[in-house]
Amino acid sequence: MREADKGFPSRGAGLPIGLVLQVLAVIAFALVLSLPGRSALAQTFSFTTVRVEGSTRVDVPTVLSYAGIKSGQELTPGALNDATQRIVESGLFATVELVPEGSTLVIKVTENPMIDVINFEGNKRIKDEDLSAIIKSKQRTVYSAGLAQADAQAIAETYRMRGRFAATVTPQIIPKGDNRVDLVFEITEGKVTEVERLTFNGNRAFSDRALRQVLETKQAGLLRQVIQRDTYIAERLELDKQLLTDFYNSRGYIDFQVLDASADVVRERDGVFVTFTIQEGQQYRIGSVDAVSEIEGVDIADFANVLKLRPGAVYSPALIDNNVTRLETLAVRKGLNFVRVDPRIVRDSANQTLGVTFALVKGPRIFVERIDIEGNTTTLDEVVRRQFRTAEGDPFSPREIKQASERIRALGYFEDAQVESRPGSTPDQVIVNVDVIEKPTGSLSFGASYSTNSGVGITIGFSEDNFLGRGQALSFDIEAGTDNTNVNFSFAEPAFLGKDLRFGFDAWWNTSDYYDAYYNTSDAGVRLSVGFPISTITRLNFNYSLSQSEITDVSEDSSVILQEEEAMGMLTSSAFGYALNLDTRREGLDPVTAYVMRWDQSYAGIGGDTNFVDSNFYGAVQTKLFQDDVTVRAIAQSGVFTALGDYTSRVTDRYFANGKIRGFERNGIGPRDLAAINQDALGGNYYGVVSLEADFPVGLPEEYGVGGGLFLDVGSVWGLDNNIGTDGVPVDDDMYLRVTTGVIVYWTTPLGPLKFTFSKALQKESYDKTQPFDFSIATSF
Known part of the structure; x- marks a missing residue:
């Protein structure tokens, strides 16, 4: 017995020998069953009847269908376990138990309760109806604990997508009797997880500040309660990676890579530190440039002449793409269909240049079978279709489809627009699919404004950029200020007569009662215009205007010149004009430097009471220096008003250069009748201004939206048709230069970009009226 008892520690009097023998027998029998080749000895069950207990709403056949058991079927314990699991997975029961009782199998179940009401508690940022659309649990259905938990995770994920990583959601049930419950999701929203800091590793060519301006994600700053882009959203990092890549590629860094983008969440889960690890590589410039043709009979010289790519320029994918477009467009004009231009780039790492060869090659003969447009419920098909330069039956051009996609997005009517091609009914045809998601395009605005010159103003406006879904623009606004009232109406049809012609109709009624002038003015009129592109960056516009204006309430103490102009009464002007606009920003070929030029003239004299030519010029160039941190620009603008015949200019015709030469009050410079008591400014028939400006960071975090600037303005206003003033004293209307300099503080706020000057x-004249401080809404050229 001692040998048999070695494995059993004794306690007290020990175990009875009979019990020990029974235990050993059971163990031996179990070992026999577990031996290989002896599975046939495992226990099986066979039932002639099945009884379901505990089911009230779910009928017996439904339970048996989930169990998958047939009468008389031999079942192993594993098969019984599988049947139990299938019933549980139906989600209809809280507990399931299969109990063999001889030839009868008893299925004991406890039904899940029915959901009576679903409530959300603690949610303030997301409405109940929005949360209801997220969850899969529904009222008047069977409650499932697993489904409720999945719904809670879905709600928490929605909060996470909105930057609230600390949000928690707990599903709770409240018994209501009769096996019914209310399902309540208890929500703790937590604080928004903000981007506390954006940093970069590996950047040498550009500062952290310059790169932060590229990203869609922003750092949290003073206005964190209003600005939403400082909310951390993980999915936004993918867009930021692409924005960084595009930024560097467009500046010649062709090997740029984002090696990592990490976000470290603070313990309180209300802030993250985002770090981009990048590899810039070297900057490349354009080396040799040439064009070759692999198509017989094509004179490559004509194509080489249209290239706008010069050696030494910083490489940019946009530069290459634009020149490919030029060559392919020329090929179409020459009747060369199915021609593709392949840019072949050869890297010279030693000299950090990229040689570019534009090769004309034959592409596959593929035609456009049709263009399908989907998703537009308001916008007419023709508005989308006219963005294509290709029609059904035309040769298929992947580049043209890409450009059409960009034009559709540029309309501003859609949240998203996807343009793709798929195989057509035959191998030589494709179908172009356009899938758009529309967005609101109208607005009703009520606002207030303030500037030092204009005072307080109230504005009511309505605008619709896609009127009746036709792509037409309609706007109407009323502005009432301290000393003026302006009413403006505008309508534009971008595809007049089905062509690339922009037809416009404008009407206005303006009155002024200036606090700094002893006269009032009124002006009302209409204008018709037609404009069209003459190149990718240039537009030409022709217009006709009919207007009436007058000068009233001139003080007896004002200049005799103004009194004589008041005596002219209401005058009607009938004027034809044109305007030429050039803007390189439309193509975006150079991300660093941009040029803008506007030249317009109008001639009044065909009918009406006035006879003059009014000419105006505006030119500006802007570029970026010091790792794109500093923006410098030079602006030149001028105007010449030439009265014809017996007509002499009035104060409503002449220039004052308000806002163009800073540092002076409105109407603060130019010819002035010093012999008159009021000494009103008379304006001039000529003006010219040259401005130099520089915008730069001031050292504050970029997310505060505060920047600085310096400026230097040089210009003048001069020239009168009639310079005989009060008491016959001539008015000095010669050109005298004014020179001003100053500092600007820019502050980007949710209310708008503010500018403090x-x-x-x-350098000024003794009679000029200076203004050392000005506050207004900032503008850009």
């Missing part, structure tokens, strides 16, 4: 007049 501090000026100092370095």
